[in-house]
Amino acid sequence: MQYLLKITIxxxxxxxxxxxxxxxxxxHMAALMALAFDYEKGSCFFGLDGRQISAGMGGKALALEExxxxxxxxxxxxxxxxxxxxxxxxxxxxVLVMKKTEHLDCVVPSCLVGAGxxxxxxxxxxxxxNDYYDSENAKSLDLREVTQRxxxxxxxxxxxxxxLRKVSSISFDYSK
Numbered sequence: 224m225q226y227l228l229k230i231t232i233x234x235x236x237x238x239x240x241x242x243x244x245x246x247x248x249x250x251h252m253a254a255l256m257a258l259a260f261d262y263e264k265g266s267c268f269f270g271l272d273g274r275q276i277s278a279g280m281g282g283k284a285l286a287l288e289e290x291x292x293x294x295x296x297x298x299x300x301x302x303x304x305x306x307x308x309x310x311x312x313x314x315x316x317x318v319l320v321m322k323k324t325e326h327l328d329c330v331v332p333s334c335l336v337g338a339g340x341x342x343x344x345x346x347x348x349x350x351x352x353n354d355y356y357d358s359e360n361a362k363s364l365d366l367r368e369v370t371q372r373x374x375x376x377x378x379x380x381x382x383x384x385x386x387l388r389k390v391s392s393i394s395f396d397y398s399k
């Protein structure tokens with residue numbers, strides 16, 4: 224499936240609408256969401272139905288569960304979940320599934336629209352974001368730049384087999 228996800232930083236007017244492919248694994252999907260805000264690489268999590276779901280670090284899966292496709296979360300249109308990144312753990316990102324379909328009429332991944340360029344500072348606070356957004360110094364969000372970051376990272380991970388080998392910690396002794 225393909226999704227339109229609206230990601231909003233809670234208590235701010237900063238948001239992004241991104242088009243993504245549900246075949247991407249959880250770690251890859253979390254990295255795309257982080258890239259939409261130009262965050263540095265860090266550990267990511269999803270909060271869904273009272274569960275905290277680990278989603279890798281900087282797009283790399285560190286556990287087998289993080290290699291599961293985003294589709295396995297079984298999100299439907301109008302469902303909401305939380306996205307949290309360790310780079311900015313105090314910021315709550317609310318993610319709304321705006322659309323879920325077999326095929327979107329746009330190139331995936333993309334940032335279709337959004338508001339609010341963020342300061343290049345970690346950690347950011349809601350107050351700092353709002354103060355900057357309301358200031359005369361605030362720069363405009365460049366959607367082309369955001370989309371270029373997402374596409375440079377890729378639609379889905381190129382090799383899930385390689386990824387599975389990297390996170391596998393089971394050693395087999397075939398000599399017996």
